[in-house]
Structure formats: C-alpha cells, structure tokens
Amino acid sequence: MSTQPQPPIDRETLADCETLVADLARAGRAAQRVLARMDDAAKAQALRSAAAALRRNAPAVLAANAQDIAAGEARGLPPAMLDRLRLDDGRLEGMAAAVEAVAALPDPVGEVISRSTVPSGLDLARVRIPIGLIGIIYESRPNVTADAAALCVRAGNAVLLRGGSEAVRSNRAINAALTEGLAAAGVPAEAVQLMPTQDREAVGAMLRAAGLIDMIVPRGGKGLVERVQNDARVPVLAHLDGICHTYVHSAAEPEMARSVALNAKMRRTGICGAMETLLLDANFPAPHAIVDALLDAGCELRGDLRAQAIDPRIAPASANDWDTEYLDAVLSVAVVDGLDAALDHIARHSSGHTDAILTADAAAAERFLAEVDSAIVMVNASTQFADGGEFGLGAEIGIATGRLHARGPVALEGLTTYKWQVRGTGQGRP
Incomplete structure (x- = not known):
C-alpha cells in the first residue's frame, strides 16, 4: 500500500461530479422507462440501426482510435494494453456484427421463469424484467462501449458508461455513432450515455449513487475492481483477475x-x-x-x-x-x-x-x-x-467470477432480474 500523502479532496469538484452523475442518472432512468415499453421487434431494429451507424462512422471511429493509440504509445502503455485498445477495420466490423448478433437474440424481457398455482388459488408467475439503469466502469477496451450499449438496450436497461482515459476519443466516437443509430429508431439518446468527464471523482459519484444507479459493473484491472468493490454503495457485479x-x-x-x-x-x-x-x-x-x-x-x-x-x-x-x-x-x-x-x-x-x-x-x-x-x-x-460471443450470447459485459446473480459471461440474462406477478379471483388471506 502506498505511503505517499493523498491530495486533498476538491469539494467543489466533488459537488460538481455528484450533480453531474445525478443529472445523467435521472435522464437515464427516464429513458429506461421509454425503452421498457418498446417491444422485441422495436429494440432489435434499434440495434440494427446502431450497427449500421457504427459502420457509417467507421472513418471517424478509426481516426479517434489512432489518436488514442498515439497518445498511449507516448505514455508508454504496455503492448498488451495497446493491443486491447487498438481498433482496425476487422475489429470495428466485429464490433458492429456483435451488435447485430445481440439484436438477433431472443428478448429476455417478459420471459416466464416459472408459474404455479398455490393452495389459496392464487396464480403466481416469476417474470423476467430489466434491472433499470446500469453503470459500467471499464478500462482500455473500446469494444466494451458497443457491447455494453447493445446488451443493455436489448434487455431493456439504460446504461451510464465511464471508460478509461486511454480510450477516451475512441469511446466518444463509438458512443456518438451508436446513439445516432438508436435515436433514429426511436430509442431516447439518454438510454446510452457516456460520462463526459474523466475526472476520477465522477467514478466515486457513480459508486455512491444508490437509488439512481441500480447496478455497477466494473471491467478492468485488479485496482479498478477493488476500488469499486470497496467504495460502492450500489450493488456490484464483479469480474476479478483472469488467473x-x-x-x-x-x-x-x-x-x-x-x-x-x-x-x-x-x-x-x-x-x-x-x-x-x-x-x-x-x-x-x-x-x-x-x-x-x-x-x-x-x-x-x-x-x-x-x-x-x-x-x-x-x-x-x-x-x-x-x-x-x-x-x-x-x-x-x-x-x-x-x-x-x-x-x-x-x-x-x-x-x-x-x-x-x-x-x-x-x-x-x-x-x-x-x-x-x-x-x-x-x-x-x-x-x-471464455467469451460471451463464443458461448452464443452475442456479446458480453464481462465474466462474473462471484457466486451471486450471474456467473461466467454476463449477457442478456445477467442484465435482468424478475418480479412476481400474482393473479387472484378475490382471495383474502385467512
């Protein structure tokens, strides 16, 4: 553990980040309510529109990525990180194809997980529903921007993305293309939002946003995951080391x-x-x-x-x-x-x-x-x-290594929860 003194907290910056995250989260939650009303066909078409927009904007995305690569090389990023960061025509096409693959998957929302009639005569069903607003904090891999957006939208969730500084230009270009395509198909742009600042305090504000953000998914190195798990006041779906x-x-x-x-x-x-x-x-x-x-x-x-x-x-x-x-x-x-x-x-x-x-x-x-x-x-x-695409899941948000809620490649099912629907005929409990 470092023994270096920590810089004092800038209270003004902290307050600004808290306000920013709260505003983005409220907009995302409002967009999610619209998204939750969209049927299977509409969500699938919106993702196909997003994939098409990603292809149309390929020159801008690759130009932005080239700037990130140059900046990363100047900073001395290790080869493995540069490889995760780097995009080319093939990887960008793979990204667009993954969005289309998610569009082609069955919609998990509305699936009846189980149904039974209890002795009182009540009909009980467990039905799959979206989680709500999901915050995703990630490093290096710009493809996460597209994968996370596609999976969240398909499962009826809004998403607030916070990528790493090393991929900031790539993430902004990808997000702009995706939201252009989604909005053209009727999905509110606020359903997929990218944090507009790289200030680390914004991450802390996301982790403290209980009641506004429903789940946090960290995707990155051990330091990032440990910080999220230690500081979060929001439920966390974690991915630890891949040993x-x-x-x-x-x-x-x-x-x-x-x-x-x-x-x-x-x-x-x-x-x-x-x-x-x-x-x-x-x-x-x-x-x-x-x-x-x-x-x-x-x-x-x-x-x-x-x-x-x-x-x-x-x-x-x-x-x-x-x-x-x-x-x-x-x-x-x-x-x-x-x-x-x-x-x-x-x-x-x-x-x-x-x-x-x-x-x-x-x-x-x-x-x-x-x-x-x-x-x-x-x-x-x-x-x-060990990859959601290889498992036939279309894409993944990460590999969950815990034991609760979801495990292994987290895709559509892992981004849903369920509620009980109870139908009666006038029963009162004795």
Whole structure:
C-alpha cells in the first residue's frame, strides 16, 4: 500500500461530479422507462440501426482510435494494453456484427421463469424484467462501449458508461455513432450515455449513487475492481483477475495438448481468458513438445524446479507468479503429481474465472468439471473460448467470477432480474 500523502479532496469538484452523475442518472432512468415499453421487434431494429451507424462512422471511429493509440504509445502503455485498445477495420466490423448478433437474440424481457398455482388459488408467475439503469466502469477496451450499449438496450436497461482515459476519443466516437443509430429508431439518446468527464471523482459519484444507479459493473484491472468493490454503495457485479489454468493430464493426447496449450496462451495474451498457469502432469509423456512450442512462439516461461528440469530456458518462478495475471507473453509452469495435486493447485491459486483440463480420460474430466469451483470449467478446449460471443450470447459485459446473480459471461440474462406477478379471483388471506 502506498505511503505517499493523498491530495486533498476538491469539494467543489466533488459537488460538481455528484450533480453531474445525478443529472445523467435521472435522464437515464427516464429513458429506461421509454425503452421498457418498446417491444422485441422495436429494440432489435434499434440495434440494427446502431450497427449500421457504427459502420457509417467507421472513418471517424478509426481516426479517434489512432489518436488514442498515439497518445498511449507516448505514455508508454504496455503492448498488451495497446493491443486491447487498438481498433482496425476487422475489429470495428466485429464490433458492429456483435451488435447485430445481440439484436438477433431472443428478448429476455417478459420471459416466464416459472408459474404455479398455490393452495389459496392464487396464480403466481416469476417474470423476467430489466434491472433499470446500469453503470459500467471499464478500462482500455473500446469494444466494451458497443457491447455494453447493445446488451443493455436489448434487455431493456439504460446504461451510464465511464471508460478509461486511454480510450477516451475512441469511446466518444463509438458512443456518438451508436446513439445516432438508436435515436433514429426511436430509442431516447439518454438510454446510452457516456460520462463526459474523466475526472476520477465522477467514478466515486457513480459508486455512491444508490437509488439512481441500480447496478455497477466494473471491467478492468485488479485496482479498478477493488476500488469499486470497496467504495460502492450500489450493488456490484464483479469480474476479478483472469488467473486461468490449463492442466495437461497424464492421459492427454500429446498433439492436442500442444496445440490447445499454445492457443490458450498465445492467441491473444492480453485477454482475461488467456492461460496464465500451465500444469503438467508428471506422467504426461510429451512435456517437451508443449514447452518448446511456447518458447518458440516467444513466451517467457517461469517454473518450479521440476518444470525447469524440462528445459533450461525456463526461469525460476517466484511465489507471486502463481497468483499473477500477466496479460502478456509470460506463463507460469508447474509439474504436478496427478489430478489431486492439480485440483489442489487450482483451488489455491485460481481466481475463479476459467480453468481447463486436457485429457482422454472421461472419469478424470468429469471429476475436474465437478470439483473445480470456477465460473467456467473446460475439457479439451482452449481457455480463450471464455467469451460471451463464443458461448452464443452475442456479446458480453464481462465474466462474473462471484457466486451471486450471474456467473461466467454476463449477457442478456445477467442484465435482468424478475418480479412476481400474482393473479387472484378475490382471495383474502385467512
């Protein structure tokens, strides 16, 4: 913890931010009431209009992103953060396509979760409804602006977005395009609002806005999530570190294990589903092939003593390495004595995000699925599939690693709650 003295709070700035957030929240809540009255077809059409506007405004979005990249390089942002920040034609098209994919999903609002008649004769139904106004605080990834807007609108929610300063120009350009398209289709512009200031006090004001903001979703580094969880007076749907493990079981098929492990780490090192620890079973017959593939791909390996014995290029791991989300071409490697040891290592060091086993042993796979307590548990697949789009959810707001309300990729269902609808025929309680 820093021992540096903290600057005094500027009371005038604090009051200004409280007023700003309150004004934006009230406008968002009013817009949400309009949005909640729109039917499935109208919301879907509004998102298709937003995707079209995003494509029309692609030159402006990419120009804004180029300014953010240049500013980030000048600030010395690490390569992984620059990769998350960078947009190109392909990524922008993917963003627009994700908005369209959300439009094509079934509307969760109005779904009857359960229905029954109780002995009194009352007909009881649990019906899915929007949460209301959702605040999303995020870093680096400008695609979150589009994903969050699309998911919230589809589920009937308004959203107040606060992106990181490193992506401020990109986020403003994306938001302008989206709201242009949404407004053209009848959605109030205030249903999707981007915080107009990067003042950190505005984040604090969002976290204190109980009664105005219904839920906060933080998406970013550990420092951001910890601040939100510590300071929030609003319910929080949190995403902690992505310390993802891949365990290569003794019965893993060697070529599949090499290919999947390489993909799990090196496809994109800066995403939360990237493997950060590789566990090699002591009886796996081909550890050298996996280690060589990773090293040849430019990955730095840090291992325990038995892992170092596999290849002299593996550096020694520190105690902190097993609890580190690198988000870079760095990987911890440990050799373990069987499934029990792998499960124990994961229980001690996993962040509860995504963990995988590679094996041809069905019994070992089923035990791993049952005993690993993470939001996503995989068999014979790369942890990089930990993504709402890959799960058929269209897009995601984040991977929730807690146990309440929503877990894993948070998409439409995770952005709804429910209410009880009770229908009677004149009953009075005896």
